[in-house]
Structure formats: structure tokens, C-alpha cells
Amino acid sequence: MEIFEDSLIVKLKGELDHxxxxxxxxxxxxxxxxxxxxxxxxxxxxxTFMDSSGIGLIMGRYKITSENKGELILVxxxxxxxxxxNMSGLLKMVKLYPRLDLAITNN
Amino acid sequence: xxxxxxxxxxxxxxxxxxxxxxxxxxxPTLEELSDIKTAVSEAxxxxxxxxxxxxxxxxxxxxxxxxxxxxxxxxxxxKGIENIEEAMEPFYTSKPNLERSGMxxxxxxxxxxxxxxxxxxxEGTVVKMTKQIKKxxxxxx
Numbered sequence: 001m002e003i004f005e006d007s008l009i010v011k012l013k014g015e016l017d018h019x020x021x022x023x024x025x026x027x028x029x030x031x032x033x034x035x036x037x038x039x040x041x042x043x044x045x046x047x048t049f050m051d052s053s054g055i056g057l058i059m060g061r062y063k064i065t066s067e068n069k070g071e072l073i074l075v076x077x078x079x080x081x082x083x084x085x086n087m088s089g090l091l092k093m094v095k096l097y098p099r100l101d102l103a104i105t106n107n
Numbered sequence: 108x109x110x111x112x113x114x115x116x117x118x119x120x121x122x123x124x125x126x127x128x129x130x131x132x133x134x135p136t137l138e139e140l141s142d143i144k145t146a147v148s149e150a151x152x153x154x155x156x157x158x159x160x161x162x163x164x165x166x167x168x169x170x171x172x173x174x175x176x177x178x179x180x181x182x183x184x185x186k187g188i189e190n191i192e193e194a195m196e197p198f199y200t201s202k203p204n205l206e207r208s209g210m211x212x213x214x215x216x217x218x219x220x221x222x223x224x225x226x227x228x229x230e231g232t233v234v235k236m237t238k239q240i241k242k243x244x245x246x247x248x
Contacts, residue, residue: 018152019116025206049123049141051148052210060206080141087217088210 001031004104006070007039008032015049021057028061038070041103044085045077054081055088062094071095075103110168114159114183116152122168123147129170130177133240142218143177143238149211150181150234156202158185158232176220176239184231191224 002009010028014020032040040061044050062072074096076082085091097103108129112118123144130143147168154166169180188194194201195216200209216222219236226232 015120017116017119017148018156019119021206022116049120049144049148051145051152052208052214053152055210056206056208059208080138083138083141084145084214087214088208 001027003035003037004041006037007041007104007107008035008037009041009043009100011043011046013046016044016047016054016057017049017051018053021053025057025060029064032064038065038068039073039107040065040070041073041075041100043075043100044081045075047076047078047081050081050084052084052088055084055090058085058090058094062090071107073097073103073107075100108170111165114155114163114166114185116155118166119148119151119155122151122166126168126170126179129172130240133172133175133177135240139238139240143179146215146218146236146238147179147181149214150179150236153211153234154181154183154185154232156205156207157188158183160186175242176237178235178237180236181234182231187228187230188224188226188232189228191226195224 008031042058065072072094074094076096077098110122110125112122126147127140127144130140151166164184167182171178193199195212197213198209200207215236219238221237223235
């Protein structure tokens, strides 16, 4: 996790399922609130697996950033992850960029 | 094949990997394999979070192959689902406080070719899914 201006950048690696989601959620929220940040950028390109628990995690962070008048932004190039993002309908509310630098320069 | 394990969340990863390894004999594409892993993960997660909400129990996965189709059955002996129709609606979740997306059954339906859910209150739930794996000659390789 790193901070860029008022945004928290989280690079997720490995598998994001129900088991992993609980710990990741706590870490992100603690860091986000402790540092008084506004936006969250979730980088998903290095995830090798994600199921609907990941969708729940993203929806929850969308809620938190909205409450703080911020934005949640996703970065992902991997097709398998994009497939479940697409079917969830999340991309109607959340911006998705293929690369982190694009997410930063466009926001 | 048959696999039986305790309803602990750390077993989610291992159980979907076992089914994927079994499915690999059909020579699936990476996308087909990922679809199977995701569907299994959804069924197992449901059994853990909902079926065995009040205490750990055993989850059984049976998988079989007929020609180019894999059938996967995920069973628990947990509390069961009272209203299956409602549970299968997209975005329905009985646990919004846990940040569940309510997409589990929708993912299984989308990523597999067929999905049948049977459940009896107090007795458990059986999720039966099938997926056709396209033959190599039909694939663009």
C-alpha cells in the first residue's frame, strides 16, 4: 500500500476469495482512515484469482470512499478478473483503467 | 473423485484447486479452468458462510467426467436454504453486513452451463453444476 497525494494505492496479489478478503478489508480501511485519505485505487492486475467475495470487497470500498466524497478506481489488465468485474455490473459505477499511471493521470 | 473437508475458510483455495486439477484432464482453456475454479469457490464459500453459519461441519465435493462434460456436486449438511428462489436472485444477500455481494449463484450460473440447487431446512444444501469443455479441435489455438 502506498499513498499518492490524497489517494491510497493498494496493489493486490495472489488470490482474493472470502478467506483473504476479511484481512485485506481491515488493512485497507485502517490505513485509509488513519491517514485521512479521500480516494482508493485498487490494482487488481496481479491477482491470480477473484470470486464474488472480491466484488463484495470492491463494493464496500466504493461505499467508504463515497461517504468521504472520494472515488474508488480500479486498475486491471487481466482478462479473468475483468470477466467477473464485467458481469457484476460494478463497472457502471466505478472507473477501470488498464494501467496505474493512466488511473493517476486521468484523475 | 470425491473430496471431504472441514468448513474452514482457508480450505476454499485448496478445494477449488483440487477440482481444477481434476478438470484439467479434459484439456480446458485457461478461461474454462478459471470459470470452474470460480464457480466451485462460490459454492464452497456459501456452504461455509451460510450452511455452517452456526458451527463447522463437513463439505463434500464430488466431480465426474462424462465425455467432454464435467459435473461438480458441492454438498453440505448445514442449515439449508429456506427460499432458494430468493437466494438465487442477483444481489440478494442474507448478510449485507459481511459485505457479501449477493452474486454467488449468479456467478455459478454464468460461468457454468447448468446449475441445480436443492436444499432442505435443517438438513443441508446440494449444488449441482455442469460445464462442457470444448474439444481442442473446436478451439482457436
